Structures are given as C-alpha cells and as structure tokens.
Amino acid sequence: MTALAGETTAQMLWRRFRSPVAWSETVDLFAILTVASLPWSTSLAAIFNAAFLVCMVPFLDIRAFLQSLTRPICAAPIALFVLALVGTLWSDAAWGARLYALSPTVKLLVLPVLLYHFERSPRGNWIFVAFLVSCALLSVMSWLVAFYPHLTLKPDQVERGIFVKNYIDQSQEFALCAVALAYPIVLLLREKHYWLAGLLTALALSFFVNMVFVVVSRTALVTVPIMFGVFALLHLRRRSIALIAVALIAGAAIAWQASPYLRKTADSFASDYTRYVEKGEPTSLGLRLEFWRKSLGFFAEAPIMGHGTGSTRGLFEQAKTGSGYQASAEVIGNPHNQTLNVAVQWGAIGITVLYAIWILHLLLFRGDGLAHWVGLLVVVQNVFTSLFNSHLFDFHEGWMYVIGVGVAGGMVMRAQREAARAGAGGS
Numbered sequence: 001m002t003a004l005a006g007e008t009t010a011q012m013l014w015r016r017f018r019s020p021v022a023w024s025e026t027v028d029l030f031a032i033l034t035v036a037s038l039p040w041s042t043s044l045a046a047i048f049n050a051a052f053l054v055c056m057v058p059f060l061d062i063r064a065f066l067q068s069l070t071r072p073i074c075a076a077p078i079a080l081f082v083l084a085l086v087g088t089l090w091s092d093a094a095w096g097a098r099l100y101a102l103s104p105t106v107k108l109l110v111l112p113v114l115l116y117h118f119e120r121s122p123r124g125n126w127i128f129v130a131f132l133v134s135c136a137l138l139s140v141m142s143w144l145v146a147f148y149p150h151l152t153l154k155p156d157q158v159e160r161g162i163f164v165k166n167y168i169d170q171s172q173e174f175a176l177c178a179v180a181l182a183y184p185i186v187l188l189l190r191e192k193h194y195w196l197a198g199l200l201t202a203l204a205l206s207f208f209v210n211m212v213f214v215v216v217s218r219t220a221l222v223t224v225p226i227m228f229g230v231f232a233l234l235h236l237r238r239r240s241i242a243l244i245a246v247a248l249i250a251g252a253a254i255a256w257q258a259s260p261y262l263r264k265t266a267d268s269f270a271s272d273y274t275r276y277v278e279k280g281e282p283t284s285l286g287l288r289l290e291f292w293r294k295s296l297g298f299f300a301e302a303p304i305m306g307h308g309t310g311s312t313r314g315l316f317e318q319a320k321t322g323s324g325y326q327a328s329a330e331v332i333g334n335p336h337n338q339t340l341n342v343a344v345q346w347g348a349i350g351i352t353v354l355y356a357i358w359i360l361h362l363l364l365f366r367g368d369g370l371a372h373w374v375g376l377l378v379v380v381q382n383v384f385t386s387l388f389n390s391h392l393f394d395f396h397e398g399w400m401y402v403i404g405v406g407v408a409g410g411m412v413m414r415a416q417r418e419a420a421r422a423g424a425g426g427s
Contacts, residue, residue: 027055028123031114035403036130039138039173040164042395049110049399056113065116073364073409074112076357080342081105083353084309087346091308101310101333101345104393107402114406115413124411127403128374132181135173136203138163139210142170146214161214168389169396171211171220176381176400178207179227183373223384230380231373288336288388294319295340299347306347315344334393338386341393354392358383361405364412371415375408 030052037044068074084105088098118124145152146161159167181204188197211220298307298315307315313333320331335341342350358379365376382391382401391397 024059024117024121025123027052027117028121028126030055031117031403031407032126032130035127035407036134038131038396038399038403039134039170042165045399053110053113056117068116068119069112072356073360074115076353076360077108077111080350080353080357081108083346083350087306087309087350089308090305091311091345093308093310093314097313097333098308098310101312104390104395104398107398111402111406114403115410118407118410119413119417121410122414124371124407124414127407128180128370131173132177132203135177136206138170139174139206142210142214159215161210165396167215168217168219170215171217172381172385172391172397172400174207174211175220175224175227176377176404178204179224179231180374180377182228182231183370219385219388222388223381226384227377227380230376234373234376287330290330291316291332291335292337292340295335295337295344299340299343302347304347304349306343306345306350309345312341312344334390336389338390338392341390357392361409364405364409367412369412369415371408371411375405375412378404378408 030048034045034048034052037048069078084102088095088102091098093101118127141151141163142161145163149160152162153164154162161167162170181200185197185200185204188194188200294316295312297319298312301307310333312335313331316331316333335344339351339354342354346353361379362376365372365379378401382397385391385397389397392401
C-alpha cells in the first residue's frame with residue numbers, strides 16, 4: 001500500500017513536471033527573480049535571465065513563436081542585432097573590439113521572447129510589483145549608506161548613498177518607479193481609495209526625496225519633468241494639470257532651498273560648460289560636447305553604412321588632439337548619445353532601425369491601462385535619457401528597456417487578444 005502511494009506520488013510529480021502550466025509558472029518565477037535582482041546585481045540578473053530562457057524551451061510552440069517574430073515590434077529589435085552582426089564585416093577594428101561592440105545588441109533578442117511569453121502569461125503585474133519592491137528596498141539601503149558610508153559594497157566609497165552599482169543606474173530606477181506610480185495613484189483617487197493612494201504617494205515621494213537629498217544624476221533631473229509632462233497630457237484634465245504644476249513648482253522651489261546637493265548638481269551644468277569652453281577641461285558636460293562634435297564628423301565621413309561595428313574607439317584615437325588633461329585628448333568607444341553611437345557604426349541605416357524600434361514601441365502603448373502607461377514610460381525615459389547616454393546599449397538601462405517593453409507589451413497584446421475574443425463571442 002505504501003509502495004502504491006509512493007508510486008502515485010511519483011506519478012503526480014512527473015505529471016506536474018511535464019505540465020505546461022508548471023513550466024509557465026517557473027518561467028514567470030525566473031522573470032520575477034531577474035527583475036528583482038536587476039537593481040542589485042548584474043551577475044544575478046544575467047543568471048536568472050538565462051534560466052528564464054532555458055525554461056521557455058520545453059513547451060515552446062515553435063510555429064507560433066516564429067510567427068510572432070514577423071510582427072514589426074519584434075522584427076525591428078532583431079534587425080538592429082542583425083545589422084550590428086553584419087556590420088562587423090566592414091569594420092576596421094580588431095575582431096575583439098567588433099565582438100565586444102556586438103554584445104550590447106544581443107539583449108534585444110530577448111525582447112521578442114518576453115513579448116511572446118507575457119502575451120500568454122497572466123502574471124505580468126507581478127514583474128512590476130517585484131521591481132517596485134526591489135527599488136524601494138534599495139532606497140532604504142541608499143539612505144543607510146548616506147549616513148553610514150562603510151555599509152556600501154562599493155570599494156572606493158566615492159559615490160554618496162550608493163550601496164551597489166552607480167548613481168546613474170539608481171536614479172534611472174527611482175525616477176521610473178516614482179513617475180510610474182502616478183497612474184495608479186490617480187486611478188485610486190478617482191475610485192476614492194484614499195488610504196492606498198496615500199500609501200503609493202508616500203512611496204513615490206520617498207524616491208523623489210532620496211534623489212533630492214542623497215544622490216541624483218543630471219540625466220534624471222532633465223528627464224523626470226518630461227516624463228511627468230507626458231503623464232499630465234495623457235491622463236489629467238487642464239485644471240488638474242494647472243494645480244499639479246503649481247504644486248510641483250512649489251515643491252521644486254522648496255527642494256532647491258532645502259538641498260545643497262541638488263543646487264550643486266544643477267549648478268554643475270553651467271560650470272562644466274564654462275570650464276570646457278574656456279580651458280578645454282574634460283568636465284562631464286564638456287566631454288559629451290566633445291564626443292558629439294567628433295561623432296558628427298565620423299558620421300559625415302560614412303553617412304550611409306557607417307564605419308562598422310566596434311569602429312568608434314579607433315576613430316577617436318585617430319581624432320585625438322591636445323595632450324594630458326584636455327577634453328580633445330580623450331579616447332572612448334561610446335559617444336554618450338544613442339543616436340550617434342549607432343550613426344558612427346552603421347550610418348543612416350542604423351539610425352532608421354533605431355528610431356523604428358522606438359516609434360513602433362511607442363505606438364504599441366497607445367491606450368489606457370497600467371501596462372500601457374508603464375510601457376510608454378519605459379520607452380519615453382529611454383528615448384530622452386539616450387540623448388545623454390547610450391542607454392539602449394548599456395547593461396542596466398538596456399535591460400530595463402527590454403524587460404519593461406517586453407512585459408508591458410505582452411500584457412497589452414494579451415488584453416487586446418482577450419478583447420477580440422470577447423467581441424467575437426458576443427457577436
């Protein structure tokens with residue numbers, strides 16, 4: 001009898017193991033672990049993401065998946081990877097440099113996989129919650145490190161309030177979470193769920209307070225007002241926009257007066273520019289202006305197909321002028337602008353593909369709903385921060401884009417498919 005019971009249990013476990021539902025839940029679990037670990041660890045995020053992809057294989061509908069790749073929202077990211085791969089053929093860089101420059105585009109191949117899976121999974125919202133909770137915990141650690149610097153895992157302890165990674169990545173996360181919460185807060189207020197709305201408001205404010213008094217990137221300072229502007233135009237009435245604008249201006253004025261760090265960060269724009277123009281110093285802003293000027297020249301030399309994958313550093317080495325502590329003497333493989341990064345390597349063809357990705361994904365998120373809002377915000381943030389960085393190719397921000405668009409896009413398509421079925425059933 002015991003043996004029979006054991007055999008039955010084994011059979012049940014085997015059926016469970018072979019169940020598509022079980023594998024789908026496992027895939028979702030690794031997706032949650034990937035996004036939860038992203039603010040904390042590059043290695044863990046890569047490991048969990050690899051496990052996510054492996055677990056997709058056993059019950060993958062190959063025909064349906066391949067058919068999904070023909071959709072423009074999937075084909076465009078794949079096209080940029082293919083262009084980067086083919087671009088290695090006309091590059092003059094060493095093969096090591098070509099392959100190194102190819103690697104940032106590989107993550108774009110995961111985006112169609114995420115779109116496919118979360119079009120079928122009902123647990124997309126769990127991904128959003130996992131990222132929000134993870135960033136909230138990181139915010140707590142940021143405050144602790146601000147007061148107790150020895151707690152940081154950064155060996156140099158140079159960046160204030162940074163427990164892991166860097167202030168640019170942290171600012172991107174906190175800005176995305178804070179602005180993304182605006183949609184559910186407004187929704188809850190309209191439905192008169194004041195306590196929950198107040199809780200989410202406090203959480204959103206905690207992210208902003210951290211950026212005001214602990215650490216913030218200048219890119220975030222520029223892009224957060226744009227992100228809020230997009231939200232206001234899409235989801236608020238004119239009177240509400242006016243009231244909130246007044247409140248935000250008042251809040252910004254108070255923050256400006258109360259935070260010496262915020263004033264110092266904003267003032268650095270002018271001082272960096274002046275030192276670069278008058279003395280040629282390699283300030284943060286000055287270096288970007290230098291990189292952009294030279295990159296435009298490289299693009300003009302090969303405007304159609306570019307110089308090939310991995311060619312950027314070699315071009316900067318050839319264009320190096322001045323000596324020692326001068327912006328013109330800096331050599332870099334990344335011009336700190338996504339469009340120019342693509343233009344130098346793959347010319348107008350690359351620019352066309354890049355902007356097709358952004359436009360197609362923006363169009364995907366037309367509509368109302370949390371998934372629409374999160375997806376739209378992820379794209380808008382990436383587009384505008386990519387004016388000052390190559391964020392689609394950077395590890396952290398690039399994965400934020402791939403995961404955000406992949407999960408939110410899958411949820412949007414799932415909702416559209418269910419609505420179509422309901423409409424067909426009703427007719």
